[in-house]
Amino acid sequence: MEAPPLRIDVHEPLQAQPLLAPIVPCQVESLNDKGYADYLWAGVVGEQQAERKTWFEILSGMDSVEDQLRRERQAHPKVRLMLIIEGVATPAMVGSEVFNETTKGKRHLFYSGKSFALPMQAVYAWLYQVEKYMEVYFTPNYVSTLKMLVAFYKADQKGEHSTFQRYLKDMDFHPNPMVQRLMGLGGNLGIGPTRALALIERFGTSWNVISASPQELASVDGIGLKTAQQFLRGVGRPDV
Numbered sequence: 001m002e003a004p005p006l007r008i009d010v011h012e013p014l015q016a017q018p019l020l021a022p023i024v025p026c027q028v029e030s031l032n033d034k035g036y037a038d039y040l041w042a043g044v045v046g047e048q049q050a051e052r053k054t055w056f057e058i059l060s061g062m063d064s065v066e067d068q069l070r071r072e073r074q075a076h077p078k079v080r081l082m083l084i085i086e087g088v089a090t091p092a093m094v095g096s097e098v099f100n101e102t103t104k105g106k107r108h109l110f111y112s113g114k115s116f117a118l119p120m121q122a123v124y125a126w127l128y129q130v131e132k133y134m135e136v137y138f139t140p141n142y143v144s145t146l147k148m149l150v151a152f153y154k155a156d157q158k159g160e161h162s163t164f165q166r167y168l169k170d171m172d173f174h175p176n177p178m179v180q181r182l183m184g185l186g187g188n189l190g191i192g193p194t195r196a197l198a199l200i201e202r203f204g205t206s207w208n209v210i211s212a213s214p215q216e217l218a219s220v221d222g223i224g225l226k227t228a229q230q231f232l233r234g235v236g237r238p239d240v
Contacts (some may be wrong), residue, residue, distance in 0.1 A: 004042040006153045007031060012038055012052070019146055037076025039149055040223040043156025045078040050152070052145060055089040055098045062126055073133070082135040086145050091120035101141055108141075132178065182206045189234040190227045198222055209214055210235050 006024050008016045009031040020026045025150045031040055037051035052071065053065055073081055088099040088110050101111040127136055137147045182196040185206065191199070202220050208231065209217070217228035232240040 006149065007040040009036070009038045013142060016124055016146065017140075019143070020150065023150055035072060036079070038074050039082060040079070041153050041156065043153075043170065044158065045156065047076075047155055048082070048152065049076070049079050050082045050084050050149060052084045052086060055085060055087040056114065058085060058123060059089065059096055059098065059118050062123065066126070066130070069130070069134070080134075082137060083130065084137045084139060084145055084148065086139050086142060088140055089120065089123075096120040096123065110140075178204075178206055182209060185210070185235050189231045191231055195220075195222050195227075210237070214240055 003025055006020060006026040008026060008028045009019070010028055011032060012028075017026055017028055031038065031049075037049040039050040039052070041048055049072070051069060058065060069081070069083065088101075090097055090099070092115055095115055095117045096119065097109040097115050098113045102109050102111060109211045130136055137148060139148055178200045179193070182191060182200060183193060185191070197218050199209045199217065200206070203212060212224055214228040214232060217223050217231070218225040229240055
């Protein structure tokens, strides 16, 4: 059976298809016009899409990037969405600074480029919120982005991930990162997916959960006082 193509939006750099075609099946089409992100592919567990942004785009228009990501999620809610941020940026004395890349011989060098008034701390805070709804990845340049996409595409064509099955046989994933984080803290302490979801719906964040009293946790359906105490003691609450 022929593998599905890795689809590339027409607005992406022209070298995308020539670089990808020898490695994976791919085709260029108008993805953005259909509400999709810049790259789209199908795997054994469904469709995946990736939006590619440079640090220039993030620092000069964070609100417009957020609006675009929101529209892509709304247009295709069943398609997994990830954000890839390309380039190198650092905090500056005032605001943020993006670095440009140059090639000298066989070496890739980055040098100081454009400065932006937006503080990098604000971007970090924004990314922290974005990561609650989608994965965020970082690459230094476009070639690295394409290599990452190839790795993602190939992984999604496999029915099983043998490494994770070998070492993490009982690992379950939840689409809500807060629920997943709470399950990681309390998986061996009586807090499975159902209880973790109920706790996050009541308290909002995993920090609020582990900061609550046993009585407050026990007020949630399915969480008894004994389970609440066991969980809080297990995560290092000496006062319980």
